[in-house]
Amino acid sequence: MNTMKNILIIDDEPGICSLLRTILGKEGFMVDTTLSGNTALKMIKEKSYDIVFCDFRLKDKEQDGSTLLQVIHTASPETAVIIMTGYPDVRIAIRLLKEGAYDYLPKPFTATQITEVANRASAAQPLPVTTFITPAPAQINIAAPKKGPGLQLSDHYVYGESESAQELLRQIKLVAPTNYSIVIFGETGTGKESVARLIHMNSARAQKPFVALDCGCLTDELAASELFGHEKGAFTGAVNATQGALREAQGGTLFLDEIGNLSYNVQVALLRVVQERAIRPVGSTQEIPVDIRIIVASNEDPAKGVEKGSFRQDLFYRLNEFNIAVPPLRERLLDLPLFINGFVQEIQQQLQKTCGAFSDDVIEYFYNYAWPGNIRELKNVIRRLCLLSVGLQEIPLSFLPQEMMPATPEAAQQEDSTAAEQENQHHLKTISRQAEYKKILSVMKQALHNKTKAARLMNIDRKTLYNKLHLYNIKL
Numbered sequence: 001m002n003t004m005k006n007i008l009i010i011d012d013e014p015g016i017c018s019l020l021r022t023i024l025g026k027e028g029f030m031v032d033t034t035l036s037g038n039t040a041l042k043m044i045k046e047k048s049y050d051i052v053f054c055d056f057r058l059k060d061k062e063q064d065g066s067t068l069l070q071v072i073h074t075a076s077p078e079t080a081v082i083i084m085t086g087y088p089d090v091r092i093a094i095r096l097l098k099e100g101a102y103d104y105l106p107k108p109f110t111a112t113q114i115t116e117v118a119n120r121a122s123a124a125q126p127l128p129v130t131t132f133i134t135p136a137p138a139q140i141n142i143a144a145p146k147k148g149p150g151l152q153l154s155d156h157y158v159y160g161e162s163e164s165a166q167e168l169l170r171q172i173k174l175v176a177p178t179n180y181s182i183v184i185f186g187e188t189g190t191g192k193e194s195v196a197r198l199i200h201m202n203s204a205r206a207q208k209p210f211v212a213l214d215c216g217c218l219t220d221e222l223a224a225s226e227l228f229g230h231e232k233g234a235f236t237g238a239v240n241a242t243q244g245a246l247r248e249a250q251g252g253t254l255f256l257d258e259i260g261n262l263s264y265n266v267q268v269a270l271l272r273v274v275q276e277r278a279i280r281p282v283g284s285t286q287e288i289p290v291d292i293r294i295i296v297a298s299n300e301d302p303a304k305g306v307e308k309g310s311f312r313q314d315l316f317y318r319l320n321e322f323n324i325a326v327p328p329l330r331e332r333l334l335d336l337p338l339f340i341n342g343f344v345q346e347i348q349q350q351l352q353k354t355c356g357a358f359s360d361d362v363i364e365y366f367y368n369y370a371w372p373g374n375i376r377e378l379k380n381v382i383r384r385l386c387l388l389s390v391g392l393q394e395i396p397l398s399f400l401p402q403e404m405m406p407a408t409p410e411a412a413q414q415e416d417s418t419a420a421e422q423e424n425q426h427h428l429k430t431i432s433r434q435a436e437y438k439k440i441l442s443v444m445k446q447a448l449h450n451k452t453k454a455a456r457l458m459n460i461d462r463k464t465l466y467n468k469l470h471l472y473n474i475k476l
Contacts, residue, residue, distance in 0.1 A: 005122050006048065009033040010040045010068065011055040011084065016107075020053060023111045024118055036060055037068055044072060049079055051102075051121050053114075056085040056092070066096060066452060073100050080121035084109070092452075160335030164327040168195070171324050176202035181274070181319045183259075184297040186326030189376030192297040193257060195326055200253040205293055208252030213245045216258035223266045224282050228273075231283035246279050249292045259296035259319075260305050264312070271315045294319060301325075329371040329378060336366060339375060343382045356389030361397045368466055369404060440468055 007029045009020045017033035024031050032047070034040050037060040044052075052072055056065035065083045072081050080102040085092075093104040103117050160166070175182060176199045184192045193212055200210045213226060229244025245254055256262075262270065273279055274294065278287045296319050298305070303320075305311030329336075340358065348354055362385070371377055381401060389395045439458075447454035455465040468474075 005029050005050045007031045007051045007053065007118065008040065008043060008049045009053045010037060010058070011035065011053070012059045013055070016055070016084075020114060023114050027115050027118065029118065029122075037064070040068060041071060044075055048076065051118060052079055052081045054081060054083055056083050056096075064452075066092075066099065069096060069099055069101055082117055082121065160332055160338060162332040162334035164332045165335050168324070168326065172198055172202065175199065175322045175324075177204065178322075179204075179293055180321040181293065182295045183302055183316075183320045183323040184295065184326060185299070185301045185323065186297075187328045187372075187374055188299055189374035190326040190328055191375050192326055193255060195324060196253070196255040196295045196297065199295060200255075200293075203253070203293065205252045209249050210253050210255065211245050211249040212255040212257065214257045215261050218262070218266075220263050220265055223262060224269065227266070227270065228279045229281040231281055241281075244279070244281060246273060246290050246292060247288065249290075251291055253293045253295060256294065256296045258298060260298045260300060260302060260311055267312045267315050271312065271318060274315070274318045329374040333367055336378075339378055340366070340382065343379050344386060347383055347386045351386065351390065353390045355386035356392035356395045358385075359394045359396060362395055362400070364466065365397060365400065365404075436468070437474075440465075440474060444474075 005028075007024055009017050009031060011017050011020075011033075012035045014035065017035065021031045021033055029051075032043065032049075034043060037058045040052075040054070043049075052068075054065050054068050058064060065085070069081050069083065072079055081100070082103045082105060083096050083101050084105045084107060086107040096104055102121050105113065105117065160168075172195065182196075182199065184195055186192050196212070197210060200206060215223065218226060225242065225244065227244055227246055229242045229247055231241050273290070276287075277291065278289050280287050296302075302311050302316050306313045306316050329339075340363075344355065366378075373380070381404070384401060385395050385399050388399045440454075443454050443457050444451075447457060451465055451469075455461060458465065
């Protein structure tokens, strides 16, 4: 029972305080509320609270969730502090959890979420790794979940816990048992082939072949041969007959990556296969029936290719019985710890060596980086870091690939000098950068190197400050 548990709600929105009081009161908790951080400090001194729900951004200028967290932990280390925010920031979540926050809840939240975290905190149970965010994988061992929403999962696929990742798995679960043709679109490196393989694994064709063919660099003649096969002597160099991908996938699934790169003639031939479920190998007069499921992928939504006239509309409609959009990595940063740890475990097994721990600077930089190459780029970066850090305790920021790092002050000045020769405006830019550089140093010193406080003093967000620190190579 929770009747003896005391909870304090700190939020400058009266509606939130009232809502949480009602929800938690029904669970048997004794609930106090306050709209002010300063008032909360007085209440904490006068009464012992088992759980505190605290808004991260309060109207008290001198108080925020981070400050209150430190004060509460100093006064009562056993109190579970849960930070709430309407402006979720993964970097802030990492820092708060490292500072001792029990959980970090982005608004809007549901009554179920509130009661679950309150009951868990009341029972002094540790948070599962599926919480909003997890500490850096250098400090904990995060294992990718092996059980999904009713899916047969692959050991080679890293499953996320973000909302977009769960929606992706929900769609896979929905369409996998059907025989629908599917269009998967997403940026380069987002894992479109992994999604296709997962669909195949959860279909009735799972015991049959999964054949993947990259259409990105196929000429007309080569594409026809690779898809439909050819007879011996069908063209110069055809010394042996080949089956082609469509026949190799018989009974199973054919995955065509970069479908938009197929020429018009090959698209016409593929349309006939989709309609008739029969192929004619190059150089043959005989049609061969095929029983396959077709899944295609593209970096661009094929519907846009139809609009531009580069993709046949009738073929698109035949293939697009269901479509899945794979989100880019920058839109699912909540899954970053799972990806990092999953790749680290895989690479360490391959190397048969242990790499260094990821430093806070590296982890934070990962959250600020745009990841244009998505999951594929992340894996390649981790391969590099693991190899370079074998035998080291920690991976420093300097180990990151040069193309990921922002320009140094010297490079920035060189860029300004080059532009100056063309536009004769370098002097003003240099003065501006020098002034900004000196201002940042001054404010950081004033804030005792507290980045959150310094960003607030300069009226910028912490991400902007972090980028400026790296731009000017300021190390604190």
